[in-house]
Amino acid sequence: MGLTTVTAKQLEVQRIVDVLSRGVAQHRLRPGTRLIEAQIVDTLQANRNHVQVALQRLAMQRIVTIEPNRGAIIAQPSAREAREVFAARRAIERAIVESISAQTLHEQRERIAQHMANERQATTSSDRRLIVRELSEFHLLLAQLSGNAVMAEILDNLMVRSSLIVALYQRNDVPACASNEHQQILDALSAGDQALAVQVLMAHLDELENQLALDEPTAPEVNLREALAGL
Incomplete structure (x- = not known):
């Protein structure tokens, strides 16, 4: 009992x-x-x-x-913490992407396709909260596809903290995450090119951070x- x-x-x-x-x-x-x-x-x-x-x-x-x-x-979060969170995301998300094989994407293709359809639908709407949710879910989906529960747990925390940072520091009201960049990451992984996937991901995270006014x-x-x- x-x-x-x-x-x-x-x-x-x-x-x-x-x-x-x-x-x-x-x-x-x-x-x-x-x-x-x-x-x-x-x-x-x-x-x-x-x-x-x-x-x-x-x-x-x-x-x-x-x-x-x-x-x-x-x-x-302070501006310093914001930079540190993005540095941590680069390290964790790089490791996550490097852990995902083309075979995994093939096995999970229906789940991935459903998410991307939801993401595209969200980005054509005017519902900011829906857009933010779906774009953030992509990063969490990659963590789940990696099969590493510890990295997924760490990223989950970093994504919530990133939401705080975006709420404080984003220069405009348009969600910074872009669906087409997400698709480029998936395309590279599907082709077995993890190096390209990492390159696109790093550029993606750099752009997210660059859209912040860290004051x-x-x-x-x-x-x-x-x-x-x-x-």
């Missing part, structure tokens, strides 16, 4: 972590947003203790900052209940 109780608690904490992380990744929860425990408990129908544990876990992942007398807020911005106000609704 004890094991069942612990497992249920872990699953519930993870649910809260996942919802808040999605809120960040989809730019619903922007940097500097105060995470009021009572509102999270009410909106997610969650236990306050579970919410507290989830916030502590997110703080360890540098997605949330817990400050004395202020509580938890969505992290506001110190001011965070806008966010309605927490509205941001979490439906996640």
